[in-house]
Amino acid sequence: MTKILLATWNINSIRARLPVLLKWLEINDPDIVMLQELKASDKDIPKEEIENLKYNFISKGQKAYNGVSILSKYPLSDITYNLPSYTEDSQARYIEAWVNINNRGLRVASVYAPNGNPINTEKFSYKIKWLENFYKHSLKLLDYEELTILGGDYNICPNDIDAADVNLIAGDAIYQKQARNIFKSILNKGYNDAYRSLNLDDPGFTYWDYGRSFNNNIGVRIDHFLLSSYALDVCENIFVDKVPRAWERPSDHTPLCLEIDV
């Protein structure tokens, strides 16, 4: 058996966050990392520094906004650079790959769902359209009957326990029923919200606004690992690493970590 540590992290600019990212990688030595919000085109991503830490690095970058990547100590293949169900999407929000681990493996994706604010605008309808297409593709992946791990910033706060104060986000796109219902549909079709499957009581916040929110613990749980049942079966542990959120020049998100034994 091989123990694998995975993480998903919205780093809010890979260039501004490079020192924090490299420090975190060196301390924790994760095997697979899904990053979101790189805010850089592929040519502007400092991938050599990451590859120097013995990672295979793939990305779908975009100038100024969005951008997703996967880091892996194991070989990556069968790479998909967008949602096959939404190839006309102009924003870099999805990358998927097969990870070969000792001639077995798992399928992973780095997911960055749209923010969707303000509601009652085309930004929110785009969020819903994107999520519907993600839903469609995620169902297709279930047919493969693989260890499937879809990690990312879903920009969805699934339930009341996932927010410090629901009154603060009542009008926010992350808390709208339309978006939350799509998330629930994905779970109803067979995916597991890994954090909530294993932690019934801890809120598990992964995001705190810049300013005083982190010190006051006014957070939300919007970053998630969605697992096929085969992946949940090999899941050993899942936890939020709040440490880098307290470092200098942090991202407003902190890593969500998952340990599996395959």
Add this chain to the structure above:
DNA sequence: ATGCCGGGCGAAGCCCGA
């Protein structure tokens, strides 16, 4: 409880994030 932070772009002020 809004962008007052923070980042990108591009060279001031606007777009974006949740």
